[in-house]
Amino acid sequence: MHHNPKPLRFAIFASGKGSNARVLMQSFSSRFIPADLVCVLSNIAEAGVLQIAREQSYKTALLEHRGKTREQHEKELLALLHEHRVDHILLAGYMRILSPFFLQNWHGNILNIHPALLPDFPGLHAAEKQWESHRTVAGATVHFVDQGVDTGPILLQGSMLTNEGESFEVFMQRLQTEVEHVIYPRAVRLFIDRLATKEV
Numbered sequence: 518m519h520h521n522p523k524p525l526r527f528a529i530f531a532s533g534k535g536s537n538a539r540v541l542m543q544s545f546s547s548r549f550i551p552a553d554l555v556c557v558l559s560n561i562a563e564a565g566v567l568q569i570a571r572e573q574s575y576k577t578a579l580l581e582h583r584g585k586t587r588e589q590h591e592k593e594l595l596a597l598l599h600e601h602r603v604d605h606i607l608l609a610g611y612m613r614i615l616s617p618f619f620l621q622n623w624h625g626n627i628l629n630i631h632p633a634l635l636p637d638f639p640g641l642h643a644a645e646k647q648w649e650s651h652r653t654v655a656g657a658t659v660h661f662v663d664q665g666v667d668t669g670p671i672l673l674q675g676s677m678l679t680n681e682g683e684s685f686e687v688f689m690q691r692l693q694t695e696v697e698h699v700i701y702p703r704a705v706r707l708f709i710d711r712l713a714t715k716e717v
């Protein structure tokens with residue numbers, strides 16, 4: 518297999534507590550993901566993810582969206598990505614839609630994790646909807662980002678059996694630790710392997 522001598526450069530975008538971002542950071546640090554994580558970005562000053570990134574000695578960036586137009590905010594994001602020479606973006610609970618303006622030059626280079634087995638339950642509150650559906654199997658999806666909401670091609674999915682009578686809190690905790698945190702690093706590795714074989 519052909520190995521790219523220049524490591525690929527990734528950024529993580531996240532808006533929340535950052536548990537997926539944390540396992541991704543750990544996977545970059547251990548080289549389970551054989552690439553460089555060059556920036557962890559948030560649009561929310563208080564987001565737990567920024568604290569986690571600082572603890573793990575990753576470069577952080579705060580670009581707030583408040584008080585800016587979407588295009589203005591996205592121009593700042595693009596400038597930051599350019600400055601850090603980012604090749605690929607990992608969305609991990611990034612709660613902003615990326616517009617066609619932003620996406621035009623990033624096609625096939627942005628991954629997202631969604632807390633449901635797409636195409637079922639796209640959009641907001643997907644984990645709650647899964648839990649309320651009382652299906653016997655629940656899961657999460659890592660997919661490429663396109664212009665729709667959770668509509669891009671699926672890269673990897675993981676599932677778990679649900680337990681009858683399980684509270685939403687327990688369900689969500691399991692969905693994250695047993696599914697999301699397992700599949701996201703693996704999906705990124707798979708993505709890198711695919712890029713490598715394409716380059717041969």
Ligand code: GRF
Nearest residue numbers: 533534535536537610631632
């Ligand atoms: C995850 O459930 C992910 O599927 C969704 O946002 C959540 C982020 O959680 N897109 P965390 O901040 O990584 O804990």
